Amino acid sequence: MRGVSERLAAGEVLLADGAIGTMLMARGLEAGACPETFAFERPEALEEIARLYTEAGADLVQANTFGASPLKLAAYGLEARTREIVLRAVECARRGAGEEALVYGSCGPCGRLLEPWGDVSPGEVRESFSTTMRVLAEAGVDAVIVETMTDVSEAAIAVRAAREAMPAVPVVATMTFDRTPRGFFTIMGTGIEEACRALEEAGAAALGSNCGQGSGAMVEIAAEFRRRTALPVAIQPNAGIPRREAGATVWPEPPAFMAARVRDLLRLGVRIVGGCCGTTPEHVRAFREAVEGGGA
Amino acid sequence: MDLLREIASSLETGDDERAAERTRAALAAGVAPRVVLDEGLVRGMEAVGARFKAHEIFLPDVLLAAKAMIAGVEILKPLLEGEGMPSRGKVVIGTVKGDLHDIGKNLVGVLLRGAGFDVVDLGRDVPPERFVEAAEREGARVIGMSALLTTTMPAMARVVGLVRERGLGGSVRTIVGGAPVSADFAREIGADDYGYDAANAVERVAALVAR
Numbered sequence: 001m002r003g004v005s006e007r008l009a010a011g012e013v014l015l016a017d018g019a020i021g022t023m024l025m026a027r028g029l030e031a032g033a034c035p036e037t038f039a040f041e042r043p044e045a046l047e048e049i050a051r052l053y054t055e056a057g058a059d060l061v062q063a064n065t066f067g068a069s070p071l072k073l074a075a076y077g078l079e080a081r082t083r084e085i086v087l088r089a090v091e092c093a094r095r096g097a098g099e100e101a102l103v104y105g106s107c108g109p110c111g112r113l114l115e116p117w118g119d120v121s122p123g124e125v126r127e128s129f130s131t132t133m134r135v136l137a138e139a140g141v142d143a144v145i146v147e148t149m150t151d152v153s154e155a156a157i158a159v160r161a162a163r164e165a166m167p168a169v170p171v172v173a174t175m176t177f178d179r180t181p182r183g184f185f186t187i188m189g190t191g192i193e194e195a196c197r198a199l200e201e202a203g204a205a206a207l208g209s210n211c212g213q214g215s216g217a218m219v220e221i222a223a224e225f226r227r228r229t230a231l232p233v234a235i236q237p238n239a240g241i242p243r244r245e246a247g248a249t250v251w252p253e254p255p256a257f258m259a260a261r262v263r264d265l266l267r268l269g270v271r272i273v274g275g276c277c278g279t280t281p282e283h284v285r286a287f288r289e290a291v292e293g294g295g296a
Numbered sequence: 297m298d299l300l301r302e303i304a305s306s307l308e309t310g311d312d313e314r315a316a317e318r319t320r321a322a323l324a325a326g327v328a329p330r331v332v333l334d335e336g337l338v339r340g341m342e343a344v345g346a347r348f349k350a351h352e353i354f355l356p357d358v359l360l361a362a363k364a365m366i367a368g369v370e371i372l373k374p375l376l377e378g379e380g381m382p383s384r385g386k387v388v389i390g391t392v393k394g395d396l397h398d399i400g401k402n403l404v405g406v407l408l409r410g411a412g413f414d415v416v417d418l419g420r421d422v423p424p425e426r427f428v429e430a431a432e433r434e435g436a437r438v439i440g441m442s443a444l445l446t447t448t449m450p451a452m453a454r455v456v457g458l459v460r461e462r463g464l465g466g467s468v469r470t471i472v473g474g475a476p477v478s479a480d481f482a483r484e485i486g487a488d489d490y491g492y493d494a495a496n497a498v499e500r501v502a503a504l505v506a507r
Binding site: 025 | 445447
């Protein structure tokens with residue numbers, strides 16, 4: 001199978017998968033529980049999710065390693081099991097993807113605020129991410145995505161850790177922005193221009209945004225990324241902001257609605273598209289059609 | 297006076313060392329501790345809160361301002377002990393059961409303290425009973441609950457229910473907030489109010505205690 005770098009260099013669009021967290025909740029993940037424990041408690045569910053996304057037409061399916069860094073796992077007393085969790089999560093994704101899709105490792109925020117405003121040092125964060133990246137390298141992932149970041153210094157540390165652990169593996173870096181009267185900023189105050197500069201410098205192969213407030217805002221965010229960077233842009237929106245209706249969580253953006261926004265993203269020249277929270281294999285199937293149509 | 301303005305501005309620049317040093321200088325110059333607090337530190341925090349609300353500055357700036365404020369308050373505390381720290385009322389806050397996200401909740405706590413409220417922070421993953429017990433024990437006027445996950449929002453309804461069951465509805469108000477929470481949701485579960493962001497939450501709490 002051709003790799004991510006090769007396909008990006010050839011000018012292709014890559015379709016990533018949809019949500020994992022909300023798919024795990026639908027399979028019994030309880031509020032407050034550690035999603036990464038599925039790697040050893042419910043590996044068949046991780047494999048199933050990867051298979052569903054692969055069957056829906058994703059080129060890239062994610063290993064369930066979003067929170068699998070020692071600092072984050074320490075919130076559940078699981079930091080000693082980092083290696084086991086990462087290796088098993090990648091195995092599950094690989095089994096689900098088979099020969100049809102590439103597997104990328106996910107790296108989300110460490111869950112703590114960095115000094116000087118928080119209580120964890122950049123060195124500790126670097127060590128934590130490096131531990132995870134070394135295991136992802138050992139597991140042989142095809143790419144890494146550093147995602148849902150709001151502090152650009154933390155994102156850059158994660159990108160550098162990935163580059164050091166696996167120099168030949170492309171790293172995608174995406175941050176989560178809110179709309180403000182002065183434009184899009186993360187809650188930590190990182191703007192798109194600053195994100196581009198810092199993440200390019202850290203060695204990202206592609207950059208952009210994930211999660212956030214729905215696919216409409218993402219089209220605006222994508223346009224600004226396209227103006228600010230020459231690197232391939234990656235965009236993975238939520239299915240809107242969830243509502244609770246009659247005790248159930250409802251995601252307001254159905255597949256056809258989001259696929260229309262994906263067409264907008266493709267017309268803007270976005271090269272990696274996929275979904276975040278609330279998206280499902282049905283969303284990815286609709287995105288596949290949009291990609292096949294080239295945004296038309 | 298200039299020293300008070302400098303104290304306020306050290307909060308805006310997030311400089312805790314300067315905040316402490318200027319606080320000591322103001323006391324040495326004979327300014328009353330209460331005046332240093334009200335017209336230096338609190339005024340600085342109010343300015344930071346206003347700029348945060350206007351999206352001119354962001355979370356890290358507020359957190360640094362809070363550190364600077366605490367550096368000054370620590371110096372004033374022993375001097376104010378006789379008259380007690382002034383308070384607009386006690387507020388119990390926490391992230392609800394099952395939810396480990398506390399950045400938003402912490403920010404609300406920082407801004408509430410800056411606005412002169414006495415804050416009891418129960419942390420995250422807080423069971424409904426603990427909110428209510430803490431409010432009773434502390435004589436709090438408001439319970440503030442935060443959730444980031446849609447799956448943990450129902451815990452907020454249980455807290456509101458417990459407040460009613462124990463007959464505290466008249467004395468303890470409830471307010472909810474967090475990314476998936478809405479004004480509709482607050483109404484649906486019978487909470488007294490909803491804050492759409494941290495700065496708004498502080499305004500709503502101030503309105504609740506003024507009722």
